[in-house]
Amino acid sequence: MAKTSLDKSKIKILLLEGVHQSAVDNFLNAGYTNIEHLSTSLDEETLLEKVSDVHFIGIRSRTQLTQRVFDAAEKLVAVGCFCIGTNQVDLGAALTRGIPVFNAPYSNTRSVAELVLAEAIMLLRGIPEKSARAHQGGWLKTAKNSHEARGKTLGIVGYGNIGAQLSVLAESLGLDVIYYDVVTKLGMGNARQVGSLEELLARADVVSLHVPEVPSTKWMIGKEQIALMKQGGILINASRGSVVVIEELADALKSGKLLGAAIDVFPVEPKGNSEEFVSPLRGLENVILTPHIGGSTLEAQENIGVEVSEKLITYSDNGTTITSVNFPEVALPAHPDKHRLLHIHDNVPGVLSEINHVLSENDINISGQYLQTNEKVGYVVIDVDKAYGAQALEALKQVNHTLRLRVLYSETNFQE
Numbered sequence: 265m266a267k268t269s270l271d272k273s274k275i276k277i278l279l280l281e282g283v284h285q286s287a288v289d290n291f292l293n294a295g296y297t298n299i300e301h302l303s304t305s306l307d308e309e310t311l312l313e314k315v316s317d318v319h320f321i322g323i324r325s326r327t328q329l330t331q332r333v334f335d336a337a338e339k340l341v342a343v344g345c346f347c348i349g350t351n352q353v354d355l356g357a358a359l360t361r362g363i364p365v366f367n368a369p370y371s372n373t374r375s376v377a378e379l380v381l382a383e384a385i386m387l388l389r390g391i392p393e394k395s396a397r398a399h400q401g402g403w404l405k406t407a408k409n410s411h412e413a414r415g416k417t418l419g420i421v422g423y424g425n426i427g428a429q430l431s432v433l434a435e436s437l438g439l440d441v442i443y444y445d446v447v448t449k450l451g452m453g454n455a456r457q458v459g460s461l462e463e464l465l466a467r468a469d470v471v472s473l474h475v476p477e478v479p480s481t482k483w484m485i486g487k488e489q490i491a492l493m494k495q496g497g498i499l500i501n502a503s504r505g506s507v508v509v510i511e512e513l514a515d516a517l518k519s520g521k522l523l524g525a526a527i528d529v530f531p532v533e534p535k536g537n538s539e540e541f542v543s544p545l546r547g548l549e550n551v552i553l554t555p556h557i558g559g560s561t562l563e564a565q566e567n568i569g570v571e572v573s574e575k576l577i578t579y580s581d582n583g584t585t586i587t588s589v590n591f592p593e594v595a596l597p598a599h600p601d602k603h604r605l606l607h608i609h610d611n612v613p614g615v616l617s618e619i620n621h622v623l624s625e626n627d628i629n630i631s632g633q634y635l636q637t638n639e640k641v642g643y644v645v646i647d648v649d650k651a652y653g654a655q656a657l658e659a660l661k662q663v664n665h666t667l668r669l670r671v672l673y674s675e676t677n678f679q680e
């Protein structure tokens with residue numbers, strides 16, 4: 265029988281957006297040598313050409329993996345988002361093509377929380393404006409609109425990993441923390457959940473946004489919500505650019521309704537460091553503008569590189585999908601003397617029995633089997649005792665509702 269598992273050296277890995285070297289090292293150490301590592305994102309047309317022979321792709325927040333990209337990526341096995349957010353990926357399109365998507369849900373959490381807390385302190389003291397004046401030769405020595413953080417109220421919108429981490433850091437500094445979330449969450453320390461976004465906006469001195477980009481958070485903060493905030497309030501957004509109506513925020517800063525803002529994410533962001541950044545917030549004093557670097561610390565990027573590459577390697581080597589953001593989660597320990605089949609199919613009744621029928625017809629004994637489904641897809645990992653022929657594989661591919669079949673041959677008992 266001919267071996268059909270790909271050699272690791274033939275598995276093509278494309279890493280974009282300056283994914284940390286730790287990922288490259290991890291792939292190399294695991295025997296994957298065919299790696300293209302680019303420092304930038306690619307526009308859709310370039311990506312469409314590039315992905316046709318790629319098996320694994322690693323991106324950060326800039327690269328858009330659309331349905332068109334998935335259509336062109338005929339060999340794509342899995343996607344790694346070397347970040348937290350996965351809104352840049354059409355997760356449904358990936359799922360229905362049998363492609364799991366992985367991310368790093370905690371690796372840059374601390375980096376974002378630290379930055380936000382620092383920004384809150386800077387803005388409460390009017391530092392960006394004072395610093396800008398000093399750079400211009402001015403001297404804005406005044407306590408006007410300058411406040412201690414101690415005793416002020418921080419309102420966190422979205423009390424997930426980043427929101428909760430920020431909550432702990434902020435309390436240690438003496439801020440009172442309230443939060444709003446669509447899910448009831450246990451408050452860290454003395455933090456208290458409030459019943460509505462409106463209540464949070466009205467009570468907080470500093471509002472910080474930590475929600476994902478989903479339909480319910482799109483343009484969540486605009487003119488009406490800002491009007492509910494305290495006169496002289498502060499807004500921080502290090503979540504996603506689609507959460508705040510940026511022109512309306514600019515109006516509120518110009519009118520003096522808000523005293524300051526720190527914005528790390530924008531509705532439109534430059535594709536690379538050489539493209540001009542355009543925003544109505546440019547030139548406004550007491551606004552901290554950062555180029556989507558909330559999670560960009562060396563510590564975070566190195567950890568993310570390791571974490572996401574490990575998830576891709578584990579999926580490639582033994583089919584484990586634990587922590588995938590779009591896929592049924594399955595983990596079976598590697599069985600050195602067995603061959604492994606990964607069958608991904610529409611989640612409809614009868615597929616598993618058809619698969620097992622094909623195996624029994626071909627006299628293939630199952631030594632381990634594990635199925636998980638989600639609302640759309642079923643994923644079954646099957647370990648079998650012996651190698652099998654092309655006929656059996658073809659029959660498995662022909663099982664009704666098959667989306668994808670992968671075969672992982674054991675090196676130790678592979679028979680030519």
Ligand SMILES: NC(=O)c1ccc[n+]([C@@H]2O[C@H](COP(=O)([O-])OP(=O)(O)OC[C@H]3O[C@@H](n4cnc5c(N)ncnc54)[C@H](O)[C@@H]3O)[C@@H](O)[C@H]2O)c1
Pocket residue numbers: 348349369372373376421422423424425426427444445446447474475476477478480481502503504528529556557558559560
């Ligand atoms: N600026 C950066 O560099 C950077 C870095 C990391 C993450 N992020 C962004 O921050 C977001 C939050 O990260 P996280 O790890 O805390 O995510 P998370 O999933 O742990 O938490 C998100 C929280 O938002 C809540 N939520 C969802 N919809 C809501 C709504 N309509 N109203 C109120 N709450 C809502 C969820 O219930 C959850 O508790 C990410 O999705 C990502 O987009 C940005």
Ligand SMILES: O=C(O)CC[C@@H](O)C(=O)O
Pocket residue numbers: 324325326346347348349350372559
């Ligand atoms: O590194 C990035 O490009 C994205 C960082 C951040 O927005 C995330 O989702 O983790």
